[in-house]
Structure formats: structure tokens, C-alpha cells
Amino acid sequence: MISTFALHPAASKRLIARATAALPQVQNAYQNGKIFIGHGTTNAALISELTGVQIDDLTPYVSGVVSNHAPCATDAATRKQPWCIEKGKIIAADWLEFLDGFQAGDVFIKGANAVDPQGNVGILIGNPTGGTMGKAYGTLMARGIEIIHPVGLEKLVPSCLEAQTDLGINHAGPRIGLQLGYIVLHNSTIITEIESIAQLFGLKARMIAAGGIGGMEGSVILSVKSDEASRLEDLVGTVKKLNQTPPAKISKKKCTHCPNPCLMKEE
Template sequence: MTVTFALHPAASKYIIAKAVTQMPEVKNAFANGKIIIGAGTTNLQIAELLLGTTFEPKEEYIAGLISAQVPCITDPAVRKNWCIEKGKLINVDWLEFLDSFGPDDVFIKGANAVDPQGNVGILLANPFGGTIGRSIGIIKSRGIKFICPVGLEKLIPSCIEAEKNMGIYKTPIRIGMQIGFMTVTNATVMTEIESLNLLFGVDAVHVASGGVAGMEGAVLLAAECNSESQAEELLSLVKSANKISPLKVVKRKCSQCDNPCFYNKK
């Protein structure tokens, strides 16, 4: 039995976050080991679901964003990652915490792009590479589990080709921040497809994208269900997830920018 349904971006983020918290490696690291969750919109929901709490203001837990017509950032002075040890949120320097990680610990970082080959792309507003630039060497060299939640609204043809065209110092004229791009390979990618498979055991296919009137950025999926009850359980989650309102986050003020873009050119 094939069922079809659309998910707007906020709904997708919730379903992906819900699935990530149910991954065996995440449950094990949460109970017995260590987890770092990088700042981000989907990651915010992962942290809230794992820890059973809410975090406010949201801007403190989100780094880069595309909002108010531009790619930009939140206030870097208050930005935070989550460091979790044996189920408890701890207040430590995240890089020092990462230095204590072993192969059963988990690093969770969202992405700005994903391609059909399973590569993910992360935008870089910091000339030193930001969170991913400072952590990727440790993650790769030690074989730390790297989980990347990312919605199919961010599907692009090739992260490797995108990376070739990007660079902070390549774009003196632009709208929004100067940004670079890093392709990351061999992450455990969690899109809506992997998430629905984990939560319901269904195989889903991405068949279309886009929408209007609140469904901008939506993805249309077709999922193969084994029974009517399985289909109804899946669609009940879809209905409730689609009632979630888009996250409202305030970007950094243009007056605080030390490298103004074309957006404010008179």
C-alpha cells in the first residue's frame, strides 16, 4: 500500500529530530557515553527531545540561517552547543569535551545541503571553519560517530561541485554574509527517508518538492506501508507535525555587521 503526503520544513525537522533520538547509537551514547549537538534548528529539537526540556531564546542555539532575504548568522556572543554526558547536560568547553570522545560517542551536526550520493554540505561563515572546521579532524581521525540530520528541502545535485564555487574571500559583492562551503563524506545522514524508515519501518521515496501558502520548501513523499494500521500511524504523525509553526529566529542586525553586503547598499 502506497501512501503519499507532504511535509513542510518545520514538520520535517521535527520528524527527523524524533528519529535521531531513537537511533540505537544515540540512545547508547545518551545513557552511557557522550554526545555533542551542534547549534542548529533541527538540532535544537533533538536536544529538547533528548533532554525533555525547552531552550530559550532560540537564537542562542542557532548559528547560521537564511532569513529576512539573506544568508546570515545569529549573535555569535551567545551561541551554544550542547554537551551531554550520561544523560546530563554539562557546562564545559565543547572542544575540550570532544577531545575526550571515543568511538562509541556521538557528534551531531546539521547541514545546509545534501546530495544524492549522501554527501552533506555545511556553510562556513567563520574564516577558520566554525564548529565543523574545528572538529572534523578529531571526528575523522578517531572514528567518532558523526550523525547529520538534514531535510530533503536542502537536496542539491552535488556538494562537491558546490564547494568548488564557494569561498569567503571569493564574493566581495553579494547579498548576505560571505560564506564558504565544506563537503563532508561518510556521515550518517538522516533525512525524512531514513527517519521514517527508523520510526515506522517504511520505505519512502522523495517524489516532488515545493509549495505555497505555508508549504514553501515542502517535500512530497511516497511511502510503502505493509498495512492500513501502519499507514494510519504514519499519517497521524504527518498531520500533527504539519501543525508545527515555522521557527521564528532573529538574525544579527545589519548595523552590527562589519562587512556590509549589497542588501543595504543605497
């Protein structure tokens, strides 16, 4: 038997967050070690799944955002610190100092802006010193810390390496949105809808199409095969509930506050 269905981006974020929270290495680090969780809408959903904390206003927990017709950013002055979790408790800490205490078994979770079929992820960089990954990557690689990227297949691109080729903040010309750099990571754990369905339902999913209208823009269309009707029914029931998730509402920074204005004009 084959089940087919579509997940819109907000539904996918919740599914991926749920699966990421259930990963054995995440559960182990949550109970016994440390977890860093970066900004982002999927990661905000992950915090809710992992800790039960509900976040009503997402804007302070998002840095970069594609919204209001442009790849832009939130107002840095209103942002909260990324989440630092130690032995099951969210703690108030400078995240770089927190990262300095990481050891084997701790986990670093960061969203992504792109994922490709070769298992690479791409992260857009609006900060001239590399943002979160630019500051953390050396420490993570030196200590062998696992990096997990919860990322939806709406962000699937042909090649992150090719995408990186010409980008760089100092190369920016006429544009709509931020000046952009790009980091490619190839040695991370990637959790898309496909891995999420395997983790939560023990089923193998395939991406068969994408897109939509009327609130389903950016949707991923999947097929799942199983001989067990009950497992497919459980999955489809979950999908129906997840697709009731409303889209995230994020406020980007005002154009008048931008130090490097683009061709976007605030209405």
C-alpha cells in the same frame, strides 16, 4: 497501498529530530557516553526529543541562518554554547575541551545546509577558520567518531562537490548575505525524512516532489508503500500532527553590526 503526503520544513525538523534521538547509537551514547550537538533549529528539536528540555527562544542556539531574505548569522554575542551531554546530562563545558575526551561510541551531531543523492552533505562556512566543523573534523576523523547529520530534503542539491568548487570567503564579490565558504563531508550518517520514516515506522519512503505555497513553502512530498493499512494510518496521523508545528522564528544579527557589509539593506 500507497500513502502520499507533504511535510513542511518545521514538521520535517521535528520528525528528523525524533528519529535521530531514537537511533541505537545515539541512545547508547546518551546513556553511557558523550554526545555533542551543534547549533541549529533541527538540533534544538533534537534536544527536546532527547532530554525533554523545551527551548522557547531558539536564536541563542543558532549560528548561521537563512532569514530576512539573506543567508546570514545570529549575533555571536548572544549565542549559547553548543550542547554537551555526558551520560544523560547536559553539562556546562567548553565544547572543544569536551570533544577532546571523546572515545569510541561517542557521537557528534551537526546540522547541514545541503545534502545530495550521492550521500554527501554540504556545510556553509561563514567563519574564516572553518567554524565548528573546521575545528572538530581532525579530531573526529583521527578517533573514528561517528558524525550524524540530521538534514531535511528541502536542502537537496544535485552535487555538494560541485557546489564547493568556487566558494571561499576570500573569493566573495557583490552579494546578499555572508561571505561563504563550504565544507563537503562524505563519510557521515545522514538522517533525512526517508531515514526517519524507516527508523520510526519501519516503512520505506520515496521523495516524489517538493515545494508549496501558503505556509507549505519548502515542503517535501513523499510516497510510502505498505500492505498494512494500520502502519500507514499511524504514519499519516503523525504527519498531520507534525504539520501543525509553527515555523521557527530566528533573529539574525543587525546589518549595522556586520564587519563585512553586503548589499542587503535593513528595513
